[in-house]
Amino acid sequence: MKTVLGKTDNLGRTLMHEHLTINLSKEKDDADANLNDDEAMIEELKALKAAGVDTICDVTNVGMGRDVSRMAMIVEKSGVNVLPSTGFYKEPYFPEFVCKSTEKELARFMVKEIVxxxxxxxxxxxxxxxxxxxxxxFADEEKKVFLAAARAHAETGTPITxxxxxxxxxxxxxxxxxxxGVDTEKLVIGHLDLNPDMDYYLKILDKGCYIGFDTIGKNKYQPDSIRADCLFQLVKRGYGNRIVLSLDITRKSHLKKYGGYGHSYIVESFIPMLLDKGISQKDIDMMLIENPKRLFNSK
Ligand SMILES: [Zn+2]
Known part of the structure; x- marks a missing residue:
């Protein structure tokens, strides 16, 4: 079976913020921050697929170590559907041409990668x-990238994360x-699970966007029990239709081969934790299936 890259229909269970390839090792001065063991990644994604996850949104972009030929190979061998991204990350990871280009030029670059x-x-x-x-x-260059993204979104209707x-x-x-002018129905504000503050969440959700609980498993930053508590509160208040989930695996040491928890952790450990909390399977399906589907397919 030939796997199709970038298919946005029939997404199934979807992780909204992952990286198949990423290399921030130079800036972080840490070799661990380079996901360059493609065989280990293929094994991770095969296990994830077997655990019931169908699609991964790969949010690695220019300057972060995006490599579409490796991406295509990993997709082919693992059978997971992958949605690639365009754009630029943040200081100090911008390629030189971000500083040299105008907002319009950066928007044109993104539109080209989309179209x-x-x-x-x-x-x-x-x-x-x-x-x-x-x-x-916001640093100045970061603001320029956001405004360029808003332009590319206006022209193509592509979601922003x-x-x-x-x-x-x-x-x-x-x-x-x-x-x-960005349609908040097509916007995910990411990594909010790292700042567990219900008032802050409600102010952001009040704008109509989605929020990412997308660093699941990173217990050093924030224990998963707190993530689960916050999700319970948000779902109880009726925001289950505005939350997407992911792990944001970015380091070799996160992978099972290197002693980490691995991508399947979300299905094997975290979802059971949510069920224990009293979040229903229906709400979990909403966050993993229905919300990504709506993000990519609403007009
Ligand atoms: Zn991130």
Whole structure:
């Protein structure tokens, strides 16, 4: 069976924020921050597929180590559907041409990757992201990338997904994008599980966007028991239709081969934790299946 890359219909269970290839090792001065063991990734994704996850949104973009030929190979061998992305991450990970280009030029670049494909590969980006801010909010170049993303979104209707550093400044992100015409039905503010603050969540959700609980398993930053508590509260308040889930695996040490918890952790350990909390299977299906489907397919 030939696996199709970037298919946005019949997504099935979907993880909204992952990286098949990523290399931030130079900036972080840490070889662990390079996902370059493709065989280990294929094994991870085969196990994930066997555990019932069908689609991964790969939010690695230009400057983060995106490699569509390796992506295609991993997709082919693992059988998982993958949605590639376009855009630029955050300081200090921007390629040089981000600083040299205008907002319009960056928008044109993203539109090209969405409409024509990435490089000469014919593989089209299905989402704009992850576009991010640092811990003190928008740097000038980051703001330029957000405005370029808003333009590319206006032209193509492509969803946008963001990175917040430690879950902060999400409200500024949604306000900026909304002010520049982005349809909040097609916007995910990411990594909010790293900042467990119910008032903050409600202010962001009030804008109509989705929020990402997308660093599941990163217990060093935030225990999963707190993630589960927050999800329970949000679902109880009726926001189950505005939350998407993922692990954001970015390091070799996160992979099972290197002693980590691995992608299947979400299905094997975290979902049972949510069921124990009293979140229903219907709400879990909403977050894993219905919300990604609506994000990619609403007009
Ligand atoms: Zn991120």
């Amino acid at each position: 024509e494909g990435i490089g000469g590969s014919g593989i089209k980006a299905a989402i704009i992201g992850e576009i991010g801010t640092g811990q003190h909010g 963001t990175h917040t550093t430690l879950g902060k400044h999400g409200l500024e992100q949604v306000e900026l994008l909304k002010n520049f």
